[in-house]
Amino acid sequence: MSSSPPTNRPEPKVAYWRQNLMVIGALLTIWAFVAFGCSIFFIEWLNQFQIGNLPLGFWFAQQGSMYVFLVLILVYALVMDYLDRKHDVKE
Amino acid sequence: MDFIEQMPLLGAAMTATRAWTFGFVTITFMIYLYIGWRSRVKESGEFYVAGQGVPAIANGAATAADWMSAASFISMAGLISGLGSDGSVFLLGWTGGYVLLAMLLAPYLRKFGQYTVPDFVAKRYYSETARIVAAVCAVFISITYVAGQMRGVGIVFARFLEVETWQGVVLGMVIVGVFAVLGGMKGITWTQVVQFFVLIAAFLIPTFALSGMLTDSSVPQIGFTTGDIAEKVNLIQEDLGFSSYTQPFTNYDMANVFFIMFALMAGTAGLPHVIVRFYTVANVRAARYSAFWALLFICLLYTSAPVLAMFARYSILNTLEGAHIGEVAKGEDEVEYIPVYRINDEGKEVPIQWVDTWQKTGLIKIDDKNKDGILSLRNVNGNFDEVTIDKDILVLATPEIAQLSPWVIAIVATGGLAAALSTAAGLLLVISSSMAHDLYVHFFEPNASEPRRLFIARIMIIGAILVAGYFGIAPPGFIGEVVAFAFGLAAASFFPIIFLGIFDKRMNRQGATSGMIVGILFTAIYIILCRSDRVLGFDEPLMTPWFQGSSWMPNGLRPEGVGAIGLALNFIVAMTISRLTAPPPEEVQDLVESVRVPRGSHAPEAHFDETDAEADNP
Numbered sequence: 001m002s003s004s005p006p007t008n009r010p011e012p013k014v015a016y017w018r019q020n021l022m023v024i025g026a027l028l029t030i031w032a033f034v035a036f037g038c039s040i041f042f043i044e045w046l047n048q049f050q051i052g053n054l055p056l057g058f059w060f061a062q063q064g065s066m067y068v069f070l071v072l073i074l075v076y077a078l079v080m081d082y083l084d085r086k087h088d089v090k091e
Numbered sequence: 092m093d094f095i096e097q098m099p100l101l102g103a104a105m106t107a108t109r110a111w112t113f114g115f116v117t118i119t120f121m122i123y124l125y126i127g128w129r130s131r132v133k134e135s136g137e138f139y140v141a142g143q144g145v146p147a148i149a150n151g152a153a154t155a156a157d158w159m160s161a162a163s164f165i166s167m168a169g170l171i172s173g174l175g176s177d178g179s180v181f182l183l184g185w186t187g188g189y190v191l192l193a194m195l196l197a198p199y200l201r202k203f204g205q206y207t208v209p210d211f212v213a214k215r216y217y218s219e220t221a222r223i224v225a226a227v228c229a230v231f232i233s234i235t236y237v238a239g240q241m242r243g244v245g246i247v248f249a250r251f252l253e254v255e256t257w258q259g260v261v262l263g264m265v266i267v268g269v270f271a272v273l274g275g276m277k278g279i280t281w282t283q284v285v286q287f288f289v290l291i292a293a294f295l296i297p298t299f300a301l302s303g304m305l306t307d308s309s310v311p312q313i314g315f316t317t318g319d320i321a322e323k324v325n326l327i328q329e330d331l332g333f334s335s336y337t338q339p340f341t342n343y344d345m346a347n348v349f350f351i352m353f354a355l356m357a358g359t360a361g362l363p364h365v366i367v368r369f370y371t372v373a374n375v376r377a378a379r380y381s382a383f384w385a386l387l388f389i390c391l392l393y394t395s396a397p398v399l400a401m402f403a404r405y406s407i408l409n410t411l412e413g414a415h416i417g418e419v420a421k422g423e424d425e426v427e428y429i430p431v432y433r434i435n436d437e438g439k440e441v442p443i444q445w446v447d448t449w450q451k452t453g454l455i456k457i458d459d460k461n462k463d464g465i466l467s468l469r470n471v472n473g474n475f476d477e478v479t480i481d482k483d484i485l486v487l488a489t490p491e492i493a494q495l496s497p498w499v500i501a502i503v504a505t506g507g508l509a510a511a512l513s514t515a516a517g518l519l520l521v522i523s524s525s526m527a528h529d530l531y532v533h534f535f536e537p538n539a540s541e542p543r544r545l546f547i548a549r550i551m552i553i554g555a556i557l558v559a560g561y562f563g564i565a566p567p568g569f570i571g572e573v574v575a576f577a578f579g580l581a582a583a584s585f586f587p588i589i590f591l592g593i594f595d596k597r598m599n600r601q602g603a604t605s606g607m608i609v610g611i612l613f614t615a616i617y618i619i620l621c622r623s624d625r626v627l628g629f630d631e632p633l634m635t636p637w638f639q640g641s642s643w644m645p646n647g648l649r650p651e652g653v654g655a656i657g658l659a660l661n662f663i664v665a666m667t668i669s670r671l672t673a674p675p676p677e678e679v680q681d682l683v684e685s686v687r688v689p690r691g692s693h694a695p696e697a698h699f700d701e702t703d704a705e706a707d708n709p
Binding site: 012013016017020021024027028031035036039040041043044047051052053054055057058059061062063065066067069070072073074076077080081084089090091 | 171176178179182183186187189190191193194195198312315316317318319321322337338339340345348349352353356374375376379380382383386387390393394397594684687688689690691692
């Protein structure tokens with residue numbers, strides 16, 4: 001596993017952590033937009049549009065947001081795989 | 092969530108159903124027992140975290156089963172059916188929490204390693220007092236939650252197999268006991284994987300069948316969107332004086348929807364029995380993927396539940412409105428009911444069987460108020476005029492409403508049991524680990540040998556099962572309020588301090604402890620005062636909800652949503668106090684650095700440290 005020599009204090013992975021925070025920040029913005037925006041605050045405005053035979057806001061509140069959540073977690077796992085390799089912190 | 096009090100009986104004319112149920116239950120229980128026996132463990136690492144070797148996809152299925160309790164399986168669709176668009180607070184609150192869990196907590200906690208959530212709290216905040224507070228919270232949340240599960244188990248048995256409720260509870264205790272005591276987390280994990288498949292099949296089969304009957308697609312998620320059921324439901328609802336089904340904020344105002352959804356999200360991310368599942372995977376990467384698998388598996392049920400809810404609403408409105416009411420009759424079992432029938436095209440009377448059978452359970456009540464012999468479903472204060480339908484029967488009654496075969500009804504019952512048992516097992520392990528690992532071994536026998544630790548863990552899990560069984564047989568009145576409690580407390584206590592422990596290096600013991608205490612006390616007191624009629628047995632609640640009568644929150648802040656405010660208070664207090672007091676010691680800051688990086692999750696320092704107990708409060 002780790003090949004670096006043991007030190008008393010772990011070397012902070014500043015760049016890795018900063019990029020991790022940026023990824024989380026971006027994904028959680030989408031999360032909040034979908035969960036609170038599309039499904040609560042703008043739901044009535046979105047309901048004037050239709051997806052299939054459902055009002056769009058209602059669809060987000062009872063279907064769409066959950067699909068988005070799922071994609072967000074998958075994207076997070078994939079992006080972090082990339083960052084782990086790039087910064088050589090992969091296990 | 093009141094299913095615990097009144098789980099349905101499917102009626103006596105159901106011998107085929109009973110035989111099928113008996114068969115399915117026996118087969119699934121044999122499998123659970125076999126897995127428990129196969130995965131019996133010899134060390135506490137296997138007992139608490141399954142040896143940290145669970146593959147991500149299996150952990151995802153286990154987490155899904157762990158997470159989806161009898162309430163998700165049996166009650167949620169009924170709740171959504173009643174709430175219409177506002178039912179999304181449960182759907183998005185409970186699934187949205189996994190996004191927070193996956194990105195903000197799970198990978199870092201896995202890197203930290205060890206066995207329990209209090210382990211993390213104690214080490215990160217270099218305080219054994221914090222360990223005790225966290226362990227007590229975990230036990231309290233889990234005991235109340237598990238009591239409801241055991242009750243659910245008992246009643247499914249009692250109703251579907253016609254034994255006494257206490258016999259059902261005892262049988263449930265024995266089954267959970269075997270796989271939990273022998274196999275610990277290892278046994279529980281693999282049993283939960285199987286239970287997931289049982290419960291998801293049980294939920295999807297009737298939903299697919301219903302979708303095929305009502306729309307041109309058997310896939311419920313597609314039929315929901317492309318079918319015309321929504322329009323039909325909206326039309327009937329408006330005819331009957333209800334607001335339209337897809338119209339938001341008809342049951343909760345916008346502010347409450349926001350607060351409840353947020354509290355459920357943070358609560359999901361903070362509940363110890365879910366977090367601990369992420370300790371069982373091999374490494375940080377596996378923790379991230381297992382969050383994805385967990386949400387995928389959960390979404391199979393959670394995206395189907397609103398479909399089932401709307402289809403069931405449609406079927407009920409469509410069949411019952413205008414049906415004819417007959418004379419009071421008596422079934423073979425001497426239980427009185429009022430037969431309901433429709434007149435078909437040839438002028439013949441067609442009985443609506445499911446209404447008759449469910450009346451015998453008392454969960455459907457017919458009352459021909461205007462004595463005109465015709466059933467009316469008009470809106471009276473949000474309820475149907477002449478029929479009262481308990482929300483909790485919806486999932487179990489749907490196969491009958493759709494006139495599916497007895498084996499489908501049996502598989503739904505088996506799925507309800509799997510949902511209740513899997514959640515009960517996960518909660519029992521949290522109780523056992525908090526009591527045995529965090530409290531007993533840590534403070535009384537820090538040098539206990541491995542077999543001794545395992546022995547204590549098993550004693551504690553047996554103790555927890557007995558307590559859960561007792562509450563299952565003699566439930567206190569407030570079990571129905573548990574969900575608000577468990578989520579609010581987890582949101583206001585665990586979520587902020589774990590989050591800050593990872594993302595704020597400057598967060599110290601003083602900040603975290605005061606934040607946790609303020610958050611949990613505020614939330615608990617608000618819930619107790621607003622629900623004192625249920626929780627403490629007073630005639631009236633001691634406090635009316637805040638902001639009642641305000642223009643933005645006419646009915647006041649509901650207790651389910653108060654965890655969001657407790658969470659905010661926790662954050663504010665923790666940030667303020669931590670900046671006014673000394674920074675955490677260097678080795679704790681190093682710990683935070685190391686937790687942020689995936690590499691080394693199997694390093695020796697990530698494991699249990701015997702000196703913790705002696706190094707109390709430096």
